[in-house]
Amino acid sequence: MIIKQLILGFTFGISMSFISWIVGMVLNGLLMKTEYYEKVSNLNFIKNKGLNKKIGIKNFKWVVKNTFFKFFNQKIKLEHKNADLTEIRSEMTLSEISHLIGFLFVSIVASYKSITTGILFGLAMMIPNILMNLYPSLLQQENKRRINKILNRKIKTVANKGMGK
Template sequence: MESLKLGFVYGISMSFISWIVGMIINSMLVKTEFYKKISNLNFIKSRTLNKRIGIKYFKWIVKNSFFKFFNQKIKLENKNTDLVVIRNEMTLSEISHLIGFVFVFSVAIYKSITVGILFALAMMIPNTLLNLYPSLLQQENKRRIDDFLKRKTRNTN
């Protein structure tokens, strides 16, 4: 039981640290060809699966908690907001969170060897909630923006 608690707390700490790691690595990747390839990731295409894993509830938590203050650039202020700029900010956030997820996952693998598997699995709970889910939410939001922009283009032609 102690290993679970410690792993969970360690996972929360590592997840917050991973946000910084993700931003630093992402800022180095952003000008590369590799970045262009990964900027259109789409892990879960099914809206039904997104619903089943609770992205809708996660979105509500983000919108109605202190998390809403974290990335102010991803905010629709009014109808004149440039959706392409918002989408680019979402991509930056998504990839930073993915890098953070991989970073904590790597630490969890190391900790599974040095401390124990239960500790590592407990680490992955906050990592999933603080890195993977935000990334999946950004992917869903980007798909919605893409759909809207396609409809808008189709209607203007």
């Protein structure tokens, strides 16, 4: 019975996570038209590189880069040095917020299913939700931090050249 609940919850969680990507994109499209979008576009849950490493973001990044997931969002690929980092950062923000919305959506469903079906079912739903929604969002936040550093360096370089330094 326990194994059955775990398998069913995990399978349902995978299905809900795929559905949540669509829900996330739709709700993100609506959120973009509000004044709150600017506030949520600069979220930074984990500022510590060491903590990112401990929870496996580096391994997750490898999986995304070396499996079929690499084909999902081609707009956030950095293919050459002259790429528009501002545009790539914007696409990362879209992806990050869509995944966060998806994560919240599945978390609400998992909470409901924990009450109606069983706690194991709901907890098992959260495993794919974390891997398919939370981790991609955290990865985008890490990548945005790296892009921000590069953009800030470019701004400082341009400012220093303008001042004759």
